[in-house]
Amino acid sequence: xxxxxxxxxxxxxxxxxxxxxxxxxxxxxxxxxxxxxxxxxxxxxxxxxxxxxxxxxxxxxxxxxxxxxxxxxxxxxxxxxxxxxxxxxxxxxxxxxxxxxxxxxxxxxxxxxxxxxxxxxxxxxxxxxxxxxxxxxxxxxxxxxxxxxxxxxxxxxxxxxxxxxxxxxxxxxxxxxxxxxxxxxxxxxxxxxxxxxxxxxxxxxxxxxx
Amino acid sequence: xxxxxxxxxxxxxxxxxxxxxxxxxxxxxxxxxxxxxxxxxxxxxxxxxxxxxxxxxxxxxxxxxxxxxxxxxxxxxxxxxxxxxxxxxxxxxxxxxxxxxxx
Numbered sequence: 001x002x003x004x005x006x007x008x009x010x011x012x013x014x015x016x017x018x019x020x021x022x023x024x025x026x027x028x029x030x031x032x033x034x035x036x037x038x039x040x041x042x043x044x045x046x047x048x049x050x051x052x053x054x055x056x057x058x059x060x061x062x063x064x065x066x067x068x069x070x071x072x073x074x075x076x077x078x079x080x081x082x083x084x085x086x087x088x089x090x091x092x093x094x095x096x097x098x099x100x101x102x103x104x105x106x107x108x109x110x111x112x113x114x115x116x117x118x119x120x121x122x123x124x125x126x127x128x129x130x131x132x133x134x135x136x137x138x139x140x141x142x143x144x145x146x147x148x149x150x151x152x153x154x155x156x157x158x159x160x161x162x163x164x165x166x167x168x169x170x171x172x173x174x175x176x177x178x179x180x181x182x183x184x185x186x187x188x189x190x191x192x193x194x195x196x197x198x199x200x201x202x203x204x205x206x207x208x209x210x
Numbered sequence: 211x212x213x214x215x216x217x218x219x220x221x222x223x224x225x226x227x228x229x230x231x232x233x234x235x236x237x238x239x240x241x242x243x244x245x246x247x248x249x250x251x252x253x254x255x256x257x258x259x260x261x262x263x264x265x266x267x268x269x270x271x272x273x274x275x276x277x278x279x280x281x282x283x284x285x286x287x288x289x290x291x292x293x294x295x296x297x298x299x300x301x302x303x304x305x306x307x308x309x310x311x312x313x
Contacts, residue, residue: 013305023227027234027249093245097238
């Protein structure tokens with residue numbers, strides 16, 4: 001008997017169901033950005049970066065403010081690189097609605113942080129005391145990231161991202177009320193810690209999905 | 211009740227995998243041929259053959275574009291293809307004993 005060609009075979013429903021489940025899980029995993037890696041990178045940047053500022057603000061400073069600034073800057077640049085790589089990997093070869101959404105969403109991050117820099121410059125120009133500017137430079141990122149994560153969570157239906165955004169927005173308020181120098185410690189622990197918890201939650205969910 | 215009919219276009223392992231992959235995209239998204247091929251680990255000749263059958267059935271729409279003067283083919287599941295895939299998976303669940311459809 002000749003070996004039946006692909007189309008004439010009548011595959012068993014159970015094995016076909018396994019094929020469909022396996023392939024759609026594989027495709028979803030590959031096509032969706034690894035958000036846990038992004039939260040991990042940003043969590044480390046906030047925890048260590050703002051932690052360095054907290055260490056610089058002690059009565060017996062452990063590091064200088066310029067070292068703290070450099071630490072935060074380098075870690076944020078690394079986290080931004082991780083974010084870009086993760087998104088590019090998932091989005092490679094995808095065109096249409098989601099790539100248009102992604103461009104607009106990416107643009108809102110650039111515009112948000114560009115506006116923040118301009119706002120800080122304007123407030124400096126209008127004579128706001130330096131300590132107030134220092135506090136705002138911690139509060140504003142919490143609010144901007146918080147709002148954009150909530151928006152992203154709503155667009156892509158990611159409850160973890162939405163919850164993380166809400167947490168970071170509330171962290172911004174806590175940072176403002178804590179005032180300097182405690183503000184840095186609040187941002188490091190609540191902000192950075194929150195991002196790391198977000199990464200852990202995503203990893204555990206990934207594990208249960210298989 | 212008679213067993214549900216299985217859609218012959220999708221009821222072949224290679225085309226089921228192609229359809230499942232394209233169904234993982236959001237509505238309104240299309241995937242480039244090379245990316246689809248890497249997600250499936252199929253040879254391009256084999257993939258082309260199965261895509262043609264899916265296209266003939268009206269399940270897949272093929273778009274050819276020029277990106278940086280290089281021709282690229284994009285594949286997208288049509289609404290018909292999307293619902294055919296969903297119906298096919300539902301029919302499989304009905305056929306497998308002890309499995310009920312998730313509500």
